[in-house]
Amino acid sequence: MSVTLDQTIAQRQHTWLTSLLKSQAFWVFVAIIVACLFLTVATDSFATSKNIFNITRNVTFTAIIALGMTMVIIIGGIDLSVGSVLCLSSMVLAVTMHAGFGLEVGILVAVVTSLAIGAFNGVLIAYLGFPPFVVTLGMLSIARSLAMVASNNTVVFEFGPDHARLLDLGGGAWLLGIANPVLYMVALALIVGFVLKWTKFGRHLYAIGGNEHAATLTGVPVRPIKVVVYMLSALSAGIAGIVQTGWLGAVTTNLGTGMELQVIAAAVIGGASLIGGIGGATGALVGAALIEVIRNSLGLLGINAFWQGTFIGACIIIAVAFERVRQMRSSD
Amino acid sequence: MAVLELSNISKHFGAIQAVNDVSFSLEAGEVIGLMGDNGAGKSTLVKMIAGNFAPSEGTMRMDGEPLVMHHPVDARRHGIEIVHQDLALCNNLTAAANVFLGRELYRWIGPIRVLDYATMYRRSGEIFAELKSETRPRDLIRNMSGGQRQAVAIGRTRLSNPKVVLMDEPTAAISVRQVAEVLSLIKRLRDQGITVVLISHRMPDVFGVADRVIVLRRGTKVADKRIDQSSPEEVTGLITGAIEGV
Numbered sequence: 255m256s257v258t259l260d261q262t263i264a265q266r267q268h269t270w271l272t273s274l275l276k277s278q279a280f281w282v283f284v285a286i287i288v289a290c291l292f293l294t295v296a297t298d299s300f301a302t303s304k305n306i307f308n309i310t311r312n313v314t315f316t317a318i319i320a321l322g323m324t325m326v327i328i329i330g331g332i333d334l335s336v337g338s339v340l341c342l343s344s345m346v347l348a349v350t351m352h353a354g355f356g357l358e359v360g361i362l363v364a365v366v367t368s369l370a371i372g373a374f375n376g377v378l379i380a381y382l383g384f385p386p387f388v389v390t391l392g393m394l395s396i397a398r399s400l401a402m403v404a405s406n407n408t409v410v411f412e413f414g415p416d417h418a419r420l421l422d423l424g425g426g427a428w429l430l431g432i433a434n435p436v437l438y439m440v441a442l443a444l445i446v447g448f449v450l451k452w453t454k455f456g457r458h459l460y461a462i463g464g465n466e467h468a469a470t471l472t473g474v475p476v477r478p479i480k481v482v483v484y485m486l487s488a489l490s491a492g493i494a495g496i497v498q499t500g501w502l503g504a505v506t507t508n509l510g511t512g513m514e515l516q517v518i519a520a521a522v523i524g525g526a527s528l529i530g531g532i533g534g535a536t537g538a539l540v541g542a543a544l545i546e547v548i549r550n551s552l553g554l555l556g557i558n559a560f561w562q563g564t565f566i567g568a569c570i571i572i573a574v575a576f577e578r579v580r581q582m583r584s585s586d
Numbered sequence: 587m588a589v590l591e592l593s594n595i596s597k598h599f600g601a602i603q604a605v606n607d608v609s610f611s612l613e614a615g616e617v618i619g620l621m622g623d624n625g626a627g628k629s630t631l632v633k634m635i636a637g638n639f640a641p642s643e644g645t646m647r648m649d650g651e652p653l654v655m656h657h658p659v660d661a662r663r664h665g666i667e668i669v670h671q672d673l674a675l676c677n678n679l680t681a682a683a684n685v686f687l688g689r690e691l692y693r694w695i696g697p698i699r700v701l702d703y704a705t706m707y708r709r710s711g712e713i714f715a716e717l718k719s720e721t722r723p724r725d726l727i728r729n730m731s732g733g734q735r736q737a738v739a740i741g742r743t744r745l746s747n748p749k750v751v752l753m754d755e756p757t758a759a760i761s762v763r764q765v766a767e768v769l770s771l772i773k774r775l776r777d778q779g780i781t782v783v784l785i786s787h788r789m790p791d792v793f794g795v796a797d798r799v800i801v802l803r804r805g806t807k808v809a810d811k812r813i814d815q816s817s818p819e820e821v822t823g824l825i826t827g828a829i830e831g832v
Contacts, residue, residue, distance in 0.1 A: 451701075452700040467674065468676055468687070471670060472688035474687065
């Protein structure tokens with residue numbers, strides 16, 4: 255039987271099912287479900303509403319920043335400064351409110367600070383050609399130091415007249431008993447997912463990560479887009495900082511230490527490729543969720559907490575191994 | 587009337603004379619083979635036509651109007667499309683996404699502007715069908731053959747209605763069977779009245795599709811003659827300098 259050219263062209267190579275089965279985020283999601291079922295059976299304390307509430311809330315801070323980080327990784331960059339930016343944003347908010355300003359003013363100052371840091375990173379990387387690794391490594395040091403300067407390295411736990419509102423913002427559960435940070439995470443994930451899939455900006459991120467030179471030649475405004483992406487990454491860290499301040503009710507200058515690595519791990523486990531051009535919002539969420547489930551389950555199963563790093567590290571390496579296998583297959 | 591006319595074009599970078607007093611004109615629906623050894627000034631000439639940089643001396647005219655360009659986007663606006671030697675494709679995106687890269691289509695859902703996937707798939711499908719290429723709009727570039735990639739890069743030029751398409755070494759890195767595919771793509775562009783400038787090292791390609799061959803040697807035009815009045819041997823002699831000029 256002969257197949258005409260038109261039939262071949264009409265044949266869709268990617269149905270929704272095959273693309274789902276090819277997606278790393280999907281398989282990580284399956285792994286999480288399996289782990290959760292196992293833990294429900296194996297322990298008494300996993301499937302309690304309190305534990306689920308804790309897990310979902312703990313996931314959020316990593317997940318929110320992983321959304322920003324995923325965009326940076328898609329364009330082939332990296333942002334090591336997010337942990338420190340989280341701390342700086344949190345501290346700026348705390349100090350502003352402690353000085354007697356309202357919640358809105360505090361949030362505004364924290365957001366502007368984060369965006370300014372992102373813009374600084376972005377301009378150095380996009381317009382002056384600095385390697386992202388080095389610029390953001392420098393900023394990792396600078397932002398934390400600025401947080402120490404802003405607070406004189408003290409713990410801030412009194413947030414002025416809007417103290418209660420701030421705590422409610424981060425620690426409350428305004429809708430159906432779901433922790434507020436989870437609501438913010440879901441909202442942000444929907445926005446990022448929409449932007450990546452349905453906007454020119456999102457499309458251009460993948461183009462820049464896939465072939466920056468080609469993007470430039472076809473008229474994609476590569477440099478402005480890069481600056482915006484680093485600003486969004488810093489903004490995501492800033493938002494996480496604001497929410498975390500409200501949740502913790504106190505800020506110290508070691509907040510978010512080492513968080514950049516956990517965030518990058520979440521993005522990579524969720525399927526973002528450090529080579530650039532691949533990644534998605536769902537991946538950031540499930541990556542962060544898997545890390546938190548592992549952390550939580552080790553505690554519940556009575557395994558020494560010192561093993562956490564080993565398990566999470568193994569997940570990162572396995573995730574990258576899957577990606578390597580896929581690359582080798584597609585290059586055949 | 588000539589579509590594109592170059593008069594006494596020169597370009598020097600400091601003391602280096604890359605292109606020296608080159609003049610020629612291109613007619614509609616003509617395929618011109620632009621040949622020359624490495625360093626003969628081919629790419630410099632092409633980059634000037636592509637708007638990458640301005641000539642030091644001389645003028646370019648498009649349909650009789652003076653053509654002044656400062657940026658590659660200007661060339662596109664004037665109806666000049668370039669198929670780059672490396673094709674400028676993103677491996678991680680679909681064929682349709684690459685065709686429309688930088689020129690995405692939209693539709694409105696209420697007040698929100700979103701990418702119009704359906705129309706972009708359909709339009710690229712039509713373009714590939716028109717080029718008689720078996721490229722599928724939803725396939726990733728990563729999984730495509732060299733010929734299909736060429737079709738995607740050439741498909742881009744079909745979004746606008748270009749008058750001139752410059753193709754930089756389109757057959758340099760692909761298999762023999764795919765070369766035939768690319769040459770027939772060039773013929774199809776020509777049949778639609780588009781002027782194609784084929785920059786190539788490969789004698790069989792130029793003699794296979796071109797109507798005219800222009801030879802550059804050390805920045806100077808040494809020949810500009812109809813293919814049927816020349817031979818591969820003569821052109822080789824002109825390129826190397828064994829034949830001084832005709």
